[in-house]
Amino acid sequence: MGTEKSAYYLEGTGLEGIPISEFNYHKSPDVRALVLLDEEGFDWNRDLNKAINLIRRKNIPIIVANSDETYPVSKHEVHIAIGGIADMLEAIVGKKVIRFGKPSSQMFIFAFQYLQTRVPVSKEDILMVGDTLSTDIMGGNKFGIDTALVLTGNTSAEQAKFLIKSTGIIPDFVCKSAVI
DSSP states (O other): OOOHHHHHHHHTTTOOOOOGGGOOTTTOTTOOOEEEOOSSSSOHHHHHHHHHHHHHHSOOOEEESOOOSEEESSSSOEEEOHHHHHHHHHHHHTOOOEEOSTTOHHHHHHHHHHHHTTSOOOGGGOEEEESOIIIIIHHHHHHTOEEEEETTSSSOHHHHHHHHHHHOOOOSEEESOSOO
16 A cells, blocks of 8 residues: 555565555455555555455455654644554454554664665764654664654644653653754
């Protein structure tokens, strides 16, 4: 599920993807996974129902590339992200979703190792900047790097103190904006 552009990441590994809109259960019986790449590029009603029925009929993994539940679209509004769709599918079918990306350490390890092949860098030289405590800041904390929560996206200035206290996810820095 996602846009053609997001399918590039899947197809770049040599795997073949079938957009959920083109999926036909009777003509595509060899599907081995449902991969959630992007919250755009599909018909929410038709294609989410197709996805639900696919994972009800076949014992295949559900993989999501981004655990963010929302993303900011303006100063005061957010839209549902693919991680939120994954949460919904997980609740409906009662099956755990395999999550990649923040806050998983594997993404941070990959990025850190990749960076080290280009420049000499240590964890002390890195700052994780993000707008979401449960993905960006938790991921940086788990990986052992400094974190900065920016209050211009998923976490508003009004919510920040409460969310930090209630979740126990503590950034090293809190910034009103990502603009320097």
